[in-house]
Amino acid sequence: MFTQKDLTQLTARGMAPERVEEQLEAFRTGFPYLAIDRAAVVGDGIRKLDAEKAAELAVLYGKSVCRLSVEKFVPASGAASRMFKELYEYAGENKASATVEAVLSGLEKFAFYEDLAALDIPMKDPKAVVSAIVGGSPAEGTGLGLGKKPKGLIKFHKYTGGGRTAMEEHLVEVALYGGSPARIHFTVSPEHMDDFKALVNERLEAFSSKYGVEYEITYSVQEPSTDTIAVNPDNTPFREGDAAAGEILFRPGGHGALIENLNRIDADLIFIKTVDNVVPDHLKGDTVLYKKALAAVALELQQQVFSYLKAIDGGAGKAGDAAFAAEVRQFIEEKLCYRFPAGAEPTLAELRRVLDRPLRVCGMVRNEGEPGGGPFWAETSLGMPGALSLQIAESSQIDPAVREKLMGGGTHFNPVDLVCAVRDFKGNKFDLTQYIDKKTGFISEKSKDGRSLKAQELPGLWNGAMADWNTVFVEVPITTFAPVKTVADLLRPQHQ
Template identity: 50%
Template sequence: MFLEKDFTQIHELGIDLETVYQQINDFKEGFPFMQLQKAATPNDGVTQLSEEELSELKSLYESKVAKLTPLKFVPASGAATRMFKSLFSFLEEGKSDKSTDQFFDKLSDFAFADDLNKVVPEGADNTTVADYYLTRKGLEYGTLPKGLLKFHKYENGSRTALEEHLVEGANYANNNGKVKLHFTVSPEHLSRFLKLLNKVVPDYEAAYGVKYDISFSEQRRSTDTIAVNMDNTPFREKDGSLLFRPAGHGALLANLNDISADIVFIKNIDNVVPDRIKQPTYAYKKALAGVLLKYQDRIFDYQYQLKEWASEPLLLELSNFFEKELCVLPPIGYEGFNHNEKVMYFQRKLNRPLRVCGVVKNTGEPGGGPFWCKNPDGTTSLQIVESAQVDMDDAAQKAIFNNSTHFNPVDLICSMKNYRNEKFDLLKYRDPKTGFVTQKSKDGKDLQAQELPGLWNGSMADWNTIFVEVPLITFNPVKTVNDLLRDEHQ
């Protein structure tokens, strides 16, 4: 299957040979579907906060943040190409539709309009405008990552998505005037990010009275996965080398694992809004952090108690805590566990990373949602599940998925240290059997590609998880360029 030169290539990429063999085996055997038990719903897996609770939890975070190291982690390496699918069709094939018509009709309403006007020749037709908008002739938006695109207009200028995250960070990831942010970027765009930050950071530091500590990381080549032909043999490039491909956002688990912070806010680069409607985001971010800190304190306290004296009343209390609040149901046969087996069970389940996930009411957006799922160890717990992980040929499973009441907008607050203040190795808490196989093509040949377990589903499958409902106004992603014309982005 492999040639001598293949081993050299694999070694130079930093990939373990056994990992490559495992990936090929996963292509052959496929990944098992998630076993949905039921949808997570209000009072049954999803917590809804009253106004009083929102205020109390927000205050809890604000009272503790001075002694913590918060950090805002933003996946920002993806190109924005899919935002402009219709415009590319218009430019390359002359195809227009309602979205392209809307784009040209409302061009002056976009935050980038002034920049575009400066480079487009006078009297240009729509094809020329699209050319200067998307390509190197002008703004190059068709090849840039979303973080570098101008999203919102203000009286004193326009802001990129990256800048909106600087503003957010100053408002909820602020520790005594220091704001830590981490962006994952692709290497070819790092210099542009740095150039933008050098230009704008002094102004934001002055405006918000903070100092930014901004770091970057790149998706590692060692997380790439091998591509195979349709018969599961290794796919080879024209020069005979093996083809390895980026393995989706699940590859960013390695980047997150390198982060050192007491509390980590994870949010997608495109889910930002103008200042006029940011307040609910600030309030709920702080409240979700308060939920995390409240449960972290309880988990740490239980761990200390287990070390001192694991009494029967304590084990009963832990059983109720897990089932009613952390929504973890024990495996079949738990009732027959002896005392020591129960202690070991709770010790293992307590000693895990913790995440609080904001979820919004389901409005039909594509993506993952919150469910109660059966785990490989026989337990049942809360998981974020994507549609590709569900056997839609199974009527019962399809019904559970389609009847979900909430959607995950990738709004996570994470605690990644144990009660001894030691970092968890996050790679030990993923479910490697929750990857994806997709079909792609290269040089006119069909191939199969593999994505690693998603960052917020399979990569966090063995975390303690709490779902909290957040208002829809906090979820405004930009999937197409015309989304920037919605009221929430104007």
């Protein structure tokens, strides 16, 4: 299958031939749909906190954070081009839309308006304005070039003294719940790394002084070794240029590849949030409160897990102590939301195996029509056949024959609001790459240079890449969720 030239290419990319062969086999066989049992709802897979309990948990976290290593992980390599898709269409093809009309009529409400108005462009010419927003060069004064920037470097919110980018909002947010030093890690595309670092260096001292914290900021890129092979329609490797002898085409493996980056984070607790889900300061209260509450839930569960594991390894339950085994099973089923098959009698070793793995507590918001994956009970690849655990599933992972029924029964969706506990009871880091369900990737049809190809995405970071974690869902208020998928979303009340 691979020539010597191919093998040299793989070596240069840090890719094992066996791994690429696995990807080719996935193209040939496809990825199975998840075996979903039902949607998770409040009282059946989703825990609901009242305001008093959330506040109590936040206090508990506040007392614990000083002895913990805490870090925030923000995938920030995504480009903003899709955010400005309709503006590009208007600038290039004069194609009007509701989004374009909203942008032009609400121009002064955008945090980047002052930068736009400072350009030497005819501000009363709609096409010139739109073209200057998405294109041009800030250095030459011909445009803001926002369509070429990553989302993290787009100004989202207005403040006295200037606008604040999404990346800066994350710096502020982590200062409010991350302890000191406030540690945050951004995954960034290589071409934008210098711009990220420059803005951080420019703003860091002011934020450090204002919030009374020291920052530790780190960055990483999505490694070429996590790319996936592209194939022709017949599932043979797609080669660039010469279709017979050209170099094999590899494509980024999607955000699931970031499990490798996450695996390198050395912390007790890791907060994960998408780069575009931030709110201005006057709306951060709920976000901070529930971040602390989710972390406290994780700490409470982890403490009990560790207690059981130490007891098991110390000999508890091995002398036929059925009561102890029953207690552990009840905890696993009721608190960790892992359901053994009906009639099953798990051994102590099987109970231990379920306990001893990474833990994530995921916020879930009420579904108000936003796009995104949802919370479900699904058959798990870890443990007994037929066992159920909680999973975050995208619609593409659900069999179309039952998709409407299953998703119609759901009440919540995934805002990507996670707190991860990634150490075992002995204090060692889990190897997160050992808890991926490799059967949960995605295949899509693309084209390059006029030729059709098939592309493969790795299991999504909060989907298949964390499928074998202990997973707990907690309802969080919609006020904690304010994603920016199009530029017009910045005109919503939660961004003003």
